[in-house]
Amino acid sequence: MIAAQAVLETRMLLRNGEQLLLTVVIPTLLLALFSSVDIVDTGAGRAVDFLTPGVLALAVMSTAFTGQAIATGFERRYGVLKRLASSPLPRWGLMTAKTASVLVTEVLQVILLTVVAFALGWSPQGAGTFTGVVAVLLLLILGTAAFSGLGLLMAGTLKAEATLAAANLVFLLLLVGGGVIVPLGKFPSGVQDVLGLLPISALSDGLRDVLRHGAGMPWGDLGILGAWAVVGLAAAGRFFHWE
Structure with missing residues (x-):
């Protein structure tokens, strides 16, 4: 049941034009724009080396949190979840x-963003080692789980309109204050200490430590x-x- 529902969720996600804009187009444009134009001071080194890990983290957040929260919130409003509640599929199964489904979408995102980053001259440092690959995978999986839980919590407790507004507001705030484009x-x-505890900051910093600096396992993040x-x-x- 869970596998069948996951396939259905993935198909619905990939067919939604607004979702694709949020999860694919915006992160790709941000990576290409800020890597090519000197708008934000990203410190020493090439901008693409700083931006790529942050944009990968942003892609995870846009799919697992923002997109999922909005989609699930409106499914709840229109009674889709109520019908699922009457099926044998348990709440945790949904x-x-x-x-x-989010993980499948993220794989496509990572492939696209990696291709774009390499075209812009990205040279990851820690991606060629076994520890680096494992660290990146763990960061992406835990980041997905964290954002997915928060997105479902928002969608399952707030009204659809409130979820739409709150999810987009959080997306914009964390885009600026989560270490994605602007270094912490x-x-x-004092603000850095607080921002460093956010999931987007931990994900972007962890990916940056591994992919830019070639660091080992980022246990703190x-x-x-x-x-x-x-x-x-x-x-x-x-x-x-459910309703």
Whole structure:
């Protein structure tokens, strides 16, 4: 049942033009624009080397959190989830299927963004080692789980219109303050400490440490993402309403 629902969710996601704009077009345009035009000071080195890990993190957030929250919120409003509630599919099974569909979409996103980044001259440092590959995979998986839980929590507790507004607002705020485009070092020290605990900051910093600096396993960032994943998914499982 979970596999069948995951396939259905993936098909619906890939057929939604607005979702594709949010999850594919916007991250790709941001990567190409800010890598080609000197708009933001990204520090020493080439801009594409700084931006690519952050845009990969943004792609995960746009799919697992923003897009999923909005889509699920309107499914709840129009009674789709109410019908699913009467099926043998349990609540946790629906969340698992939605998360699986998000992972499939993210694979396509990562492939596209990687191709674009290489075309812009990106040269990842830690992607060629076994530890680097494992670290990137763990970061992406935990980041997906964290954002998916938070997105489902929002969609399952707020009205559809409120979810639409809140999800887009959070997307814009974290785009600026999550270390995606603007380095966290540009913010005051006290603000940096708070922003560093956000899932988007942990994901972008972890990916940047591995792919830009060739660092080892980013245990601190993985711990932050793991904590958000546990809290988000547990809260979504507890408070999610079908209607």
